[in-house]
Amino acid sequence: MKQDGTNSLSGLYLFVAAYVSLFAIAGVLLFGPGIFPRTVLVPDGAGQGGHAALLSTEIDCESLKNITELQFLAGGWTKAVYKGRFLGTPVAVKTVNLDGHSLKECQDKGHNISHCYNRAAAKIVKEMLLLRELVHDNIVKVLGSCIPQTSGPVAMVTELGEPLDTVRLLQLAWEDRLRLVLGMAKILHLLAHSPLGSLAMNDFRRQQFVIVDGILKLSDVDDIGLEEPSCETRTDCIQVLPLQLRNTSETWCSPETKRCVGHNERLNIWRAGKHFIHQFLPLGAPAGLRPLILGLLKGYREASWSSAKILSETESLVHIFSSGQYLESNEVVNMDINSLPGFTILEGKDLPGQFDYPCPESRSAVNCIRSVHSLQEAADLCSADYKCKAFVIGHARTWTGRVLAIFKSGVGPPTPTRGHKLIFRRDGLH
Structure with missing residues (x-):
């Protein structure tokens, strides 16, 4: 797969000189000739879901200027990464890092800025080709690119992540x-x-x-x-x-x-x-x-x-x-039960903004919110926590389908809330 220095240099110059040549050379360097039937000239984001499906317009050199709210995120040896918004969609923009180690090292060896930029740009193009080959829900989606036919920055646009x-x-x-x-x-x-x-x-x-x-x-x-x-x-x-x-x-x-x-x-x-x-x-x-x-x-x-x-x-x-198969006790799976030993269930009631407190393993820094498999599991968690006097079950579910329970440190006049249940400990009332 490695090529000699002369061929590599001539190939790198062509990356920025012409769109088709750039794709051809990057494809051959990375994947070999077989890359062409699958990837060259395939629209960026084609066949992908997520943010790509939300964009009706493919991001190219012309529409790249419509990315707003650009902010620098990070810089590496070769690439600089920015975040911005394109038609309201958060995106990440990867381009050559002009202050990166690769560019400076190349210039220190006596090469001019154009040559060094082309070498760095080639790496971005090869990365884009690889990302487009590995289309998967757990691979970041390519939403577009800019590979100018004349002069200009080479950039790849992907969905933005944390x-x-x-x-x-x-x-x-x-x-x-x-x-x-x-x-x-x-x-x-x-x-x-x-x-x-x-x-x-x-x-x-x-x-x-x-x-x-x-x-x-x-x-x-x-x-x-x-x-x-x-x-x-x-x-x-x-x-x-x-x-x-x-x-x-x-x-x-x-x-x-x-x-x-x-x-x-x-x-x-x-x-x-x-x-x-x-x-x-x-x-x-x-x-x-x-x-x-x-x-x-x-x-x-x-x-x-x-x-x-x-x-x-x-x-x-x-x-x-x-x-819930990991649970030791014989817990009731049904969320629609109307009785729990030691607890009183009030249908259609909630305590919004009342008696909230933090707890270990909470999904919130200020509230005690934990996912549960059943009302019985929520009741067991409440009984094991001396602060807990009640909990509320609503409509919210997690990515696994478990229900979110909000635990409360007290009980007061409830607020009518359709579809919610307020469950409080009878031994916790004073």
Whole structure:
């Protein structure tokens, strides 16, 4: 896949010189000639949902100027990322970082600014081609691009997501972190079974991911590897694994391709566990789910499970949590029951803005809001909390289908609210 210096330089100059040439060279450098039937001249965002489906106009060089409220977000060695709004839709704009290390290093070697810009722009185009190949709910969506035929900035426009801030992640409700864990499992499975083969996340950092409407998405694919290590024997494949994985991970040398089959998949799993899953999954997990979580953590730590197994076990964890199968007591599933031992149920009543208090594992910093599988689970949580005197059940549900319960520290004159239930402890009334 590597080309000599002369061919690379001439190719890079063509990236900004002409739209078709730029796409052709980037496609060949990244994917080989087979890229053309699938990607060249395919409209950005075609066949994608989410923000792309909301935009009736494809973002191109002409409409790029209609992006408003531009603000700088971050800068790396090659790219600068901005956020803005296009026709009311939040977007991210990736372009060449004029203050980046890559551009300065290139100029320090004696190359002019045009040459150095073209080299950096080529990386953005190749990233765009890769993102468009990996169309998936957990891959950030490309909404458009600008690759000018003459002079001008090269830019890629994607949907906008929130960065993975560690502190904020730890403040999320466990159920929301479970959603991110499920997203990571789906990304790992996609990378292992992509249209381009098994791909490697060579630099696994939280900066490569964003959260869009609660869903984890891979947004930065600069450092993705397209091939697995070469080999002659299985021993060659074992030697290129980290020491921690040499006795647990399954990888072998394919006699046909002379590549280490399974290497990228297992390494991705190990890195995901090390940098994400072990930090966010165990904290605050329901006690009844801990045996399942420990098994999943072991699968990540040893990379002894395939990505398909990781995904299957994660989906099973989500199902058991959402269905309440992890609960020890014989709880009533029906939310429409009209009696609970020790509690009084008032239909169509609420206590909005009254008797709110913070509590551990709450989905709010000021209110005690937790998801429950049943009224009985909510009653058990209330009974175990000395501050809780009542709770309210409404229409709101979480992404797993569980109901949100708002716990209260007291009871007063209720407000009529259709579809709500106010349930208070009889022993908590004074």
